Amino acid sequence: MKKALLATLVSAVTLLGACSSNVAQSKSAGESDVQKIIVGTGTQFPNVCFIDENGKLTGYDVELVRAIDEKLEEYEFEFKTMDFTNLLLSLETNKIDVVAHQMEVNEERQEKFLFNKEPYNVFPLQIVVNENNKDIKSIDDLAGKKIATTATSNSAVFIEKYNKEHNLGAEILYSTTDINNQLRTGRVDATISTPFATDFNNKYADAQQKVVGEPLLNSNVFFLLQKENTTLSDHIDEALIELKEEGVISTLSEEWLGADYTVGF
Template identity: 35%
Template sequence: MKRQPLFLSLFLLTGAVALSGCSSDETTAANGDEVIIVGTQNDYPPFAFANDNNELTGYDVDVVKAIDEKLDGYTFEFTAVPWDSMFLSLESNKIQAVADQIAKTPEREEKYLFTDESYFAAETVIAVKEGREDIQTIEDLEGKKVGALAGDSYTLLLEEYNETADTPIELTYSESGTPAEVLQDVQNERVDAYVNDPIMMNKVLEKNELGVEIVGQSLVNDQMGIVLKHGEKGEELKALIDPILKQLKQDGTLAELSRKWTGGEYIPE
């Protein structure tokens, strides 16, 4: 086990990703470890966000820190990456891993390498303006304006639904790329609803005192995994990370972190 703590580097980015540009093969930590740069968002509480000291923190960050403590020969550094640049950064090797509540989907697993072990089980729900009663199910969203972030699993769910819907959902893609902005659009009635994770949305609603509420039952449950790039390095990291994630699940570490950040245990079996 490493004795050196995880070093967190936070680059708050706007627009294009301004990372160091160095691959893990070119970067070595002070203790001689190979550096793996992990991309995550800085505005997705309680999973990945910047605290008052501009340090990245949250459940996903703590999970990777726990992995780092048990993984010899590597040091994980974090950098904040906007959602719309996340996978491009991975493909171009500006980052070597993603820990950002990325749901495993067949389409993504064709393009990217996921850990076999999932570290969080997430729900998908609908949020509407408080007092609204005409939306409870995904069918109720037909013909309505729904806020969306391009490329996330919640948007993909709605895009797939539209392929067979009698009346398609009108997806309104956010230019800001942040859930907080979309939830503000719901409150201000620029859109009728938003579909995302209830834990994150409740944190954002509480912080911003928005008049938005979650309605209906969960639409789907997703398994979240750490994402790597296909290739020799990705396979090497996956083979090292999977046993550690399994151990963290079995010894209760993931459950403890889940309770710390979400108030409940949302750990896949």
């Protein structure tokens, strides 16, 4: 097992200042056989990648990457945080090597990037509304409603496509930081999210939300890399298989997501 990351994150600002933008570079002159891998992630995804009350970057995806880092002695993984909307551009321009942010497969991403082969959890997308909303019970009830989502996310891709193909007539609004407030104050009628994010928002942000209807999607989740980075992808898959067999991934899922979302692969 490899040693832990070189430094514990104390804040997102400190992290951003410390991270390198070089791709797969050697860690140091004295340890030239160890490659530094820059992992792009966010700070606003409840239970997945966020800054806790102690200023530490943590969550399911973050702790899984740290477990993979322990497995792969030939690499050293270092986090670089940014807004979700900047992750794909940073990967495309080689500012980061891997995206760890519950990345689901869609055609646009497949054309440009490489997904590793071994999924690390299932991502359930459902409709989320204010707890007092009694009118919206299914996706068809979103006809003519205002729906908040994050641009470029799979939630956005899904609802944009459904809205167009089913003539839903919904107004889709894009936001990254105040969807909870928009739902609470009635400026929007719904969002597309996950049960574990909803539970987190209710517990820590008094979001007053509830999940309604059947799951819209149950997509496998992967890491995202540059097309040519197949060797790193294969090594990540090897580590994931070991971690699954050891029960580590199921334990992390139960700890951070509230249930074992590794079932159903």
